[in-house]
Amino acid sequence: MKRLILLASLLLMPLAHANDLYQQLGEKQGISAIVEEMLYRVGGDERIVHHFDGVDIVQVHELITEQVCDVVGGPCDYQGETMQAAHQGMGITHADFNALVEHLIIAMEKHDVPVAAQNRLLARLAPMYGDITEE
Amino acid sequence: MLKRGLQYALVASLLLPAVAAAQGSKLLATGGASTIEGAGGGGIVPWATLSSYADTGEWGATVNLTEVQVDDFRLSVQGASLSWNNRLEVSYAKQIFDLSTIGGELEQNIWGVKARLFGDLIYGELPQISVGLQHKNNQTFALPSAVGATDDNGTDWYISAAKAWLNGPFHRTWVANLTARRTRANQLGLLGFGGDKSDSAEWLAEASVAAFINRYWAVGVEYRQKPDNLNFAVEQDWRDLFVGYFPSKRLSVVGAYTDLGSIAGLDDQHGWYLSLQASF
Ligand code: HEM
Numbered sequence: 001m002k003r004l005i006l007l008a009s010l011l012l013m014p015l016a017h018a019n020d021l022y023q024q025l026g027e028k029q030g031i032s033a034i035v036e037e038m039l040y041r042v043g044g045d046e047r048i049v050h051h052f053d054g055v056d057i058v059q060v061h062e063l064i065t066e067q068v069c070d071v072v073g074g075p076c077d078y079q080g081e082t083m084q085a086a087h088q089g090m091g092i093t094h095a096d097f098n099a100l101v102e103h104l105i106i107a108m109e110k111h112d113v114p115v116a117a118q119n120r121l122l123a124r125l126a127p128m129y130g131d132i133t134e135e
Numbered sequence: 136m137l138k139r140g141l142q143y144a145l146v147a148s149l150l151l152p153a154v155a156a157a158q159g160s161k162l163l164a165t166g167g168a169s170t171i172e173g174a175g176g177g178g179i180v181p182w183a184t185l186s187s188y189a190d191t192g193e194w195g196a197t198v199n200l201t202e203v204q205v206d207d208f209r210l211s212v213q214g215a216s217l218s219w220n221n222r223l224e225v226s227y228a229k230q231i232f233d234l235s236t237i238g239g240e241l242e243q244n245i246w247g248v249k250a251r252l253f254g255d256l257i258y259g260e261l262p263q264i265s266v267g268l269q270h271k272n273n274q275t276f277a278l279p280s281a282v283g284a285t286d287d288n289g290t291d292w293y294i295s296a297a298k299a300w301l302n303g304p305f306h307r308t309w310v311a312n313l314t315a316r317r318t319r320a321n322q323l324g325l326l327g328f329g330g331d332k333s334d335s336a337e338w339l340a341e342a343s344v345a346a347f348i349n350r351y352w353a354v355g356v357e358y359r360q361k362p363d364n365l366n367f368a369v370e371q372d373w374r375d376l377f378v379g380y381f382p383s384k385r386l387s388v389v390g391a392y393t394d395l396g397s398i399a400g401l402d403d404q405h406g407w408y409l410s411l412q413a414s415f
Binding site for chain 1: 161306
């Protein structure tokens with residue numbers, strides 16, 4: 001019995017770990033608020049706001065929220081485009097990407113996301129850099 | 136509510152100060168600090184990162200002041216750098232070395248150029264790889280010459296690799312930098328170049344590791360191998376333990392405890408290092 005519990009807890013651990021990041025981001029509601037804050041800031045940033053001309057920002061907000069929720073192991077299933085397809089032809093640069101990451105970090109800070117959780121989320125988004133940018 | 140709010144975001148651009156745009160787009164602290172030789176990096180090691188926050192298509196500049204106070208000496212550095220496109224950095228530093236105990240003063244000027252070849256500090260698999268040179272001109276060669284130095288000027292060449300781990304040990308962001316430098320500079324060049332013990336350039340290793348407690352504070356260590364070209368006194372490797380503070384993209388402060396070994400025959404030179412950098 002003891003062994004079984006140990007086994008079960010070992011199997012569940014990665015899940016518990018992932019869920020704990022989802023929780024630290026404030027679950028779906030918290031993620032939605034963070035992404036909203038990020039997009040507000042993007043809207044005020046003359047460096048990158050032009051990329052969003054004519055974009056349905058409410059839909060993008062929903063999709064990014066869904067995707068972040070999915071990526072951190074939350075109960076979501078991102079159904080949008082691949083990152084490559086979604087950003088193709090926009091000519092997003094290293095500077096543009098950093099600008100958006102900066103707004104995300106500030107949004108997380110404003111929502112009191114602990115540094116460890118911030119870093120864990122950033123480490124999961126950073127690998128998308130190659131698919132999103134064109135230089 | 137959300138929809139209307141997001142649509143108003145555009146209006147907010149008029150109200151938010153446009154500071155972000157003016158400061159360059161690289162992430163906070165990735166411009167690093169200024170080294171005692173003017174290049175962007177840690178305190179004593181030039182890093183593969185370029186000075187300032189100039190990202191794709193942007194220009195950036197820094198001015199910096201550094202004071203190092205060890206038992207028998209004091210080093211004062213004034214420097215400046217100009218960077219473009221996260222690609223190219225040009226730097227200048229003036230070093231004044233006060234021989235407090237022995238008496239007198241040594242002085243040199245350093246012009247530096249550094250170029251990022253490929254890779255990126257944060258994104259992708261490859262580390263950021265840069266090459267650079269530092270051309271140094273000693274303005275007070277009488278003393279170095281008297282103790283066996285060959286030349287009053289010299290050029291260091293280096294190649295650096297730097298990588299950040301966003302989610303490193305303890306879920307903290309870590310940065311490591313390795314530099315290989317070809318040099319014949321004695322005590323940075325303050326004691327001239329080449330000497331009576333060894334006159335040829337050699338490759339030396341330099342390394343730094345830092346951990347970010349949060350995005351404003353970092354702690355780290357640096358190590359720098361040194362040549363030993365003069366018979367009159369041994370020259371030893373340098374190391375330091377530092378704390379960096381990056382309150383904004385405008386300003387950084389680095390404080391360190393440093394061990395500079397034996398200098399000009401005076402052993403165990405330990406002390407403090409303080410560096411301020413303003414970037415534009
Ligand atoms: C890790 C970073 C990023 C993530 C996770 C991300 C995620 C997403 C997602 C999920 C979508 C919706 C895809 C769909 O429509 O199915 C999207 C669309 C979009 N993204 Fe990103 N993005 C990132 C970086 C950027 C950057 C740096 C920019 C520009 C500065 C940008 C600009 C856009 C634009 C303009 C759209 C709307 C495309 C359209 O509807 O035509 N994204 N992004």
